[in-house]
Amino acid sequence: MSTVGLTPEPVEAGGSHAVKAQLRLREMILAGALAGGARIAEVAVSELLGVSRTPVRSALMRLEQEGLLESLPNGGYAVRTFSERDVADAIELRGTLEGLSARLAAERGAPPVVLREARACLRRIDELLRQPALDDAAFSRYVAFNEEFHRLLSEMSGSALIAKQMERVINLPFASPSGFVVVQANSPAARDMLLIAQDQHGQVLDAIENREGSRAEALMREHSRIAQRNLREALHGVQNHPLPGVQLIRRRA
Incomplete structure (x- = not known):
């Protein structure tokens, strides 16, 4: 050693x-x-x-x-070092908690001020995605807005306990909402994947506002699948991705 x-x-x-x-x-x-x-x-x-x-x-x-x-x-x-399964499980755990947070927000009623902040955050992302391609500065802004949206989503549940557990989970290596989003920066389908993620953001807010708890939960669980896809792409894709720390992940055979 x-x-x-x-x-x-x-x-x-x-x-x-x-x-x-x-x-x-x-x-x-x-x-x-x-x-x-x-x-x-x-x-x-x-x-x-x-x-x-x-x-x-x-x-x-x-x-x-x-x-x-x-x-x-x-x-x-x-x-x-981390096994690929460890990282996949951490992402799955985040998706589960975010799904629970979204369902509770819908069932209990999210604070209007937080919903407005989340909508404003999504409008800023929409403005970025109107560009045909994202340069490094724009991509950095996307990452910041994406993390802010997920933070607001956690706040909507009104549960300090869930928010605390969410904070612990996203601090796990590679488990944050933007942990693997950098992979998309160099992917030919980068902008398409960001548009899909953004559409899911909008749908989950709609579900929360319409008090559709089960739908909100399912959408956030599905949303985490994008991170799972990016994990596989980072480890097994044909391109080399400049993902910080990727060398610490042990690939599956």
Whole structure:
């Protein structure tokens, strides 16, 4: 098992050293600078980032909670790898929770202000998708709007418990609503798939407003299938996709 051995890069002064160390390490893991199985020790990371061991210890614990690291019996941490089934199950779990959230929103009645915010979010996505092709800046805006829509959907249920569980799920590696959407950026059918996803967004809002709980739930479960498709494309497609962290996923034979 290899250990961290990169050129030290000091973390900027000020703010939370623990948060900055966490962000830097996450970036390195997802970029492939720290390979799956690489052993990461506090002392090595402290020297690498130019901070004391206390914020490093906190950063490593947070990354373990996120699922990117696993603690070792003899101390320290290692970069985790994930089976394709693990990732598919995480996406399925998100779809299940989002479906439940949508059904409860329809049955209980979503707050009008949240529905208006969601409609406004979809209008912004519609404006982006009117372009014949998305450049990098437009695609980044799509990702932000998409994540905002899914956040609002979680809020509509009025359940703090579901919202908390949803937050935990989307923090799992590759399980966020935009976890695999980057795959579509380089796909010949990119814009078509985004249009399908956007149509599903609109339909689920219609179902919630019309108090059609079962339909709203089914639509969100189906919506997560797009992420499953993108996962398969990222791992088994003929094109190479610049998906952050994809090297940590063990492909099925």
